[in-house]
Amino acid sequence: MSNLEMFAPTYTTEYGQAYCGDALTLLQSVPDNSINLVLTSPPFALQRQKEYGNKDEKEYIGWLADFARIVLDKLRDDGSFVLDLGGAYRKGVPVRSLYNYRVLIKLCDELGFHLAEEFFWHNPSKLPSPIEWVNKRKLRVKDSVNTVWWLSKSEWPKADIRNVLVPYSDRMRKLIDDPEKFYTPKERPSGHDIGSRFGTDNGGAIPSNLLSISNSESNGLYLNGCKLVGAQGHPARFPARLPEFFIRLLTSREDLVVDIFAGSNTTGQVAEREERRWLAFDERRDYIAASVFRFMIDQTNVETMRDVYQRVNSGVSVDLRAYIGQRQLAVPY
Numbered sequence: 001m002s003n004l005e006m007f008a009p010t011y012t013t014e015y016g017q018a019y020c021g022d023a024l025t026l027l028q029s030v031p032d033n034s035i036n037l038v039l040t041s042p043p044f045a046l047q048r049q050k051e052y053g054n055k056d057e058k059e060y061i062g063w064l065a066d067f068a069r070i071v072l073d074k075l076r077d078d079g080s081f082v083l084d085l086g087g088a089y090r091k092g093v094p095v096r097s098l099y100n101y102r103v104l105i106k107l108c109d110e111l112g113f114h115l116a117e118e119f120f121w122h123n124p125s126k127l128p129s130p131i132e133w134v135n136k137r138k139l140r141v142k143d144s145v146n147t148v149w150w151l152s153k154s155e156w157p158k159a160d161i162r163n164v165l166v167p168y169s170d171r172m173r174k175l176i177d178d179p180e181k182f183y184t185p186k187e188r189p190s191g192h193d194i195g196s197r198f199g200t201d202n203g204g205a206i207p208s209n210l211l212s213i214s215n216s217e218s219n220g221l222y223l224n225g226c227k228l229v230g231a232q233g234h235p236a237r238f239p240a241r242l243p244e245f246f247i248r249l250l251t252s253r254e255d256l257v258v259d260i261f262a263g264s265n266t267t268g269q270v271a272e273r274e275e276r277r278w279l280a281f282d283e284r285r286d287y288i289a290a291s292v293f294r295f296m297i298d299q300t301n302v303e304t305m306r307d308v309y310q311r312v313n314s315g316v317s318v319d320l321r322a323y324i325g326q327r328q329l330a331v332p333y
Contacts, residue, residue, distance in 0.1 A: 003028075003029035003030075003031075004019075004026065004029040004030055004279075006029065007019055007021065007026065007029065008317040009317055010285070010288045010289070010312050010317060010318070011288075011292055011308075011312055011317070011318045011319070011320050012317075012318070012319045012320060012321065013268075013272055013295055013320050013321065014272065014321060015271065015272050015275060015276060015277050015278055016268050016271060016272060016277060016278035016279060016280065017278075017279055017280070018262065018265055018268060018279075018280040018281075018282075018288050018291060019279065019280065019281050019282075019288075020282060020283065020284075020285045020288045021281065021283060022283055023067065023260040023261065023281040023282070023283065024066065024067060024070065026260075026279075026281045027067065027070045027071070027074060027258075027260055027281065028070055030074050030258070030279070031074070032073050032074055033073075033074070033075070033076050033077065034074060034076065034256060035071075035074045035075050035076065035079055035256050035257075035258050036075075036076055036078075036079050036080075036158065036250070036251045036252075036255035036256050036257065037079060037080050037081075037082065037246065037247065037250050037251050037255065037256075037257045037258070038071050038074070038075065038079075038080075038081045038082070038257075038258045038259070038260060039081075039082040039243055039246055039247065039257060039258075039259055039267055040082075040083065040084070040258075040259045040260050040261045040262075040267070041083075041084035041085075041236075041238050041261060041263075042064060042067075042083070042085075042260075042261045043236075043261065044085060044086040044088060057088065057097050057099040060099055060103075061099060061102050061103055061106055064103055065103075065106055065107065065110075065111065067260060068081070068107050068111055068113070069111055071260070072111060072112060072113065072153060074258075075153040076153070077153055077154050078152075078153070078154060078156060078157050078158040079152070079153050079157065079158070080116065080150060080151065080152050080153075080157045080158070080159075080246075080250045081113065081149075081150075081151040081152070081153075082148065082149070082150050082151070082246045082250070083103070083148065083149045083151065084121065084146055084147075084148045084238060084242070085099075085100040085103060085146060085147050085148070085149070086100075086143075086146045087100060087143055087145070087146070087147070088100075089130055089133065094132075094133040094137075094139050094140055100147050101147075103149075104118075104147075104149050107149075107151060108151070113151040113152065113153070114151065114152045114153075114154065114155055114157075115149065115150070115151060116150045116151065116152040116157050116159070117150045117209055118147065118148070118149060118150070118209065119147075119148035119149075119150060119209045119210075119211060120145050120146070120147060120148065120209065120210050120211070121145065121146040121148050121211045121213060121242060122144060122145050122210060122211065122212045122213070123144050123145075123146070123213065123214060123215045124144065124212060124214050125214040125215060125216040126142065126143075126144040126215065127142070128142040129142060129143055130143070148211070148242075150246070150250075157250065158250060158251070158252075159249055159250050160249065161206055161207070161249065162202075162203070163248040163249055164207055164245055164248050164249045165202070165203055165204025165205060165206065165207070166204055166205050166206075166207045167204055167205070168204060168205050169205070172205060176200070176201050207245075211242065211245060213239050213241045213242055214239065215237075215238060215239045216239075217237070217239060221293055221294055221296070221297065221299070222237075222264055222266075222269075222290070222291070222293050222294045224293070224299060225290070225292075225293025225294075225296060225299060225305060225309075226290055226293060228299060228302050228305060228306075229302065229305055229306045229309050231286070231289070231290045231293075231309060232286065232290070233264065233290065234263045234264040234287050234290070234291075236263065237263060237264045237266060238266055239266070240266055240269065240270050242266075243259075243266055243267045243270045243271075244270045244274070247267075247270055247271055247274050247276060248274065251274075251276055253274075253275045253276065254275070254276065254277060255276050255277065256276070256277045256278070256279070257271040257276045257277070257278045257279075258278065258279045258280075258281070259278075259279075259280050259281065260281050261281070261282065262280035262281055262282040262287075262288070262291070263282060263284075263287055263291075264287060264290065264291050264294070265280045265282075265288070265291035265294055266294070267280065268280040268291070268294070269291075269294040269295065272295065285312075285313060285315070286313060288312065289309050289310075289312040289313035290309065292308055292309060292312055292318070292320060293305065293309075295320055296308070296320070296323065304323060308320070308323060
């Protein structure tokens with residue numbers, strides 16, 4: 001029996017459970033060596049306080065390391081910890097904080113994580129910020145890239161890039177269809193002879209570690225549900241394609257995915273669709289309550305949606321399977 005069973009989930013779906021409470025306590029209740037992937041985007045170390053709570057950079061590294069220590073114990077030997085961190089400026093001056101890099105160094109050098117690979121999430125739709133340095137004084141370009149650290153418990157984490165291949169470009173497609181017409185094999189200046197290896201269709205191209213994913217959703221299931229019942233949406237959501245990439249890359253069907261700062265529970269929604277078991281933790285009950293809309297595909301019955309939201313928000317544990325079927329839960333977002 002898992003110690004987590006001592007806590008009642010706020011809601012349950014076919015593959016997962018969402019919990020409201022202190023993530024440190026909840027995470028400690030998960031069995032050691034049981035999690036395949038912890039994927040999360042914690043509150044960033046920003047100068048301006050947000051409604052969801054965030055530490056300043058002086059406190060931040062130690063605060064986050066407390067979670068990471070427990071994550072390390074809970075991961076399977078081939079498990080991964082994916083951490084999305086936005087950048088920040090130092091207070092009052094147009095130079096960058098190094099907090100996100102110091103987090104990386106601390107977690108690897110002191111806690112024992114390995115940096116499997118660094119990723120950079122580019123959000124093309126991000127508005128120019130910070131206002132002082134970009135809009136007013138015109139000293140800096142807009143900050144539209146987050147660092148995403150893929151950390152692993154061992155030096156050989158589970159991964160399969162065949163699950164995240166991207167479409168070939170038109171030029172590459174022509175090369176695959178007729179390599180002799182578009183390429184003559186020759187030795188490169190480096191001495192590396194790539195020969196004529198372009199005639200094989202591998203189902204797609206290998207993606208890079210620059211993930212260009214727009215964060216511009218305005219009318220999806222979650223936000224639409226919030227509008228219908230008058231609930232407040234989480235102000236800092238990441239797009240579904242971001243957790244989707246790492247869930248597909250680093251896990252298999254029935255693996256366990258955990259988000260320790262779940263917010264609106266995008267991670268749980270994607271894990272559900274990908275048929276991964278999942279756990280979502282957040283200390284804000286109103287955020288967890290509103291996240292049920294990610295799983296309520298049929299939003300024609302507003303009264304049912306309002307009833308589920310109010311029950312979860314009042315502390316009642318709700319089994320969403322009583323309201324929606326497995327087929328609905330599995331459809332794309």
